[in-house]
Amino acid sequence: MIKIVKQQIDTAAVLEFVQSEACGAAVLFVGSTRRMTDGRETTKLNYECYEEMAIAKMQELIEKLKSRWPVEHVSIVHRVGTVALGEASIAIAVSSAHRQASFAAAEWLIHEIKKHVPIWKQEFWADGATEWIHPDGATPTSTPATFKAES
Amino acid sequence: MMVQIVLFAGAREIVGASSLQLSLDDPSTVADLKERLREQYPSMHLLLDRSVVSVEQQYVSDDKPLYHGAEVGLIPPVSGG
Numbered sequence: 001m002i003k004i005v006k007q008q009i010d011t012a013a014v015l016e017f018v019q020s021e022a023c024g025a026a027v028l029f030v031g032s033t034r035r036m037t038d039g040r041e042t043t044k045l046n047y048e049c050y051e052e053m054a055i056a057k058m059q060e061l062i063e064k065l066k067s068r069w070p071v072e073h074v075s076i077v078h079r080v081g082t083v084a085l086g087e088a089s090i091a092i093a094v095s096s097a098h099r100q101a102s103f104a105a106a107e108w109l110i111h112e113i114k115k116h117v118p119i120w121k122q123e124f125w126a127d128g129a130t131e132w133i134h135p136d137g138a139t140p141t142s143t144p145a146t147f148k149a150e151s
Numbered sequence: 152m153m154v155q156i157v158l159f160a161g162a163r164e165i166v167g168a169s170s171l172q173l174s175l176d177d178p179s180t181v182a183d184l185k186e187r188l189r190e191q192y193p194s195m196h197l198l199l200d201r202s203v204v205s206v207e208q209q210y211v212s213d214d215k216p217l218y219h220g221a222e223v224g225l226i227p228p229v230s231g232g
Contacts, residue, residue, distance in 0.1 A: 031232055047231065048159060048160060050205075050226070052208060053224065056208055078231060090231070110232055113232045114229070114230075114232035116229070117229060118205070119229060119230070119231025119232070120159055120160035120230050120231065121231065122160070131161075132161035132164065133230040134198065134201065134228040134230065136201075138228035138229050138230060139201055139203050139228045139229075140203050140210050
């Protein structure tokens with residue numbers, strides 16, 4: 001399941017989606033809005049996305065994940081619009097027969113989403129400043145074989 | 152040729168619109184498009200250097216040829232998740 005939503009993420013549903021009798025393990029990762037970053041206070045985040053492309057890229061990541069680990073099910077839900085402190089901006093769930101694959105795959109997946117998926121966050125700082133976050137090292141590779149196999 | 156560029160985040164704020172139409176010579180590449188954007192929006196220079204372009208929702212390199220009616224995305228460094 002891949003969804004982009006505007007309302008609060010139902011993280012229980014994200015986890016439930018991947019659970020099955022074939023799986024002895026399921027891992028849920030939730031990313032949420034944190035108050036402090038390098039000594040600066042956030043009041044809220046705002047997310048926007050290139051929706052069709054974001055969903056397509058997340059689908060590609062799921063396919064690559066399944067080719068690398070024996071994972072049964074994956075779900076990704078990303079929220080756009082305002083995400084208040086403590087609220088989830090993303091939830092990822094992965095399931096597998098045994099836990100090693102779910103732990104490894106879930107960590108890889110959030111790492112890759114943060115590198116390749118066309119979604120952007122805007123910080124609203126407590127001092128009144130706002131800025132779109134465009135970090136170094138977060139430019140998706142532009143070569144045709146975007147997702148090169150990693151060792 | 153005419154291409155439509157969709158804009159997001161910091162790039163959208165600089166241009167002041169979520170999309171724009173650009174008339175380019177035929178043939179033109181992504182590099183030519185970026186150069187045109189640099190000319191029209193000088194304050195986007197640094198962000199452009201760090202951005203990648205998509206054509207029909209696939210990331211492409213700067214030497215990719217463009218075509219009339221292409222949907223081009225200007226993708227500044229991403230920050231989702």
